[in-house]
Amino acid sequence: MARDRIPTLGSRIATLDTRKAKPLPKKADPHYQTAEHEEWAEFVKRRAGYRCEHVDDGKRCWRSAEKGYRMYADHIKDIKDRPDLALDRDNGRCACSSHNVRAGIQARANRMKS
Numbered sequence: 001m002a003r004d005r006i007p008t009l010g011s012r013i014a015t016l017d018t019r020k021a022k023p024l025p026k027k028a029d030p031h032y033q034t035a036e037h038e039e040w041a042e043f044v045k046r047r048a049g050y051r052c053e054h055v056d057d058g059k060r061c062w063r064s065a066e067k068g069y070r071m072y073a074d075h076i077k078d079i080k081d082r083p084d085l086a087l088d089r090d091n092g093r094c095a096c097s098s099h100n101v102r103a104g105i106q107a108r109a110n111r112m113k114s
């Protein structure tokens, strides 16, 4: 019986990434480098008081610029899905880095589903 389990050990070890050079991050959308985006992002963050606006289980995230966290302006509807809302202030949300990353992953996952 115990023998049946042995092959599963190999797959766990294989997930370790031993590459010395990691692939380069994907090139950012050029929109993020524009002055218009910069202005939009600043507005969104200032409106939120530089506090993360994400809510998990009914509790607002506690991270803020005041507490030393870098804040990001996040598109509620990803601009890959809705490029027309890229500069819509109602489509902006202030996010800490972990919520910003999570939102990006979620948007990608939703795109793959559709």
Ligand SMILES: [Zn+2]
Pocket (backbone or CB within 6 Å): 052, 053, 054, 061, 062, 063, 095, 096, 097, 098, 099
């Ligand atoms: Zn957060």
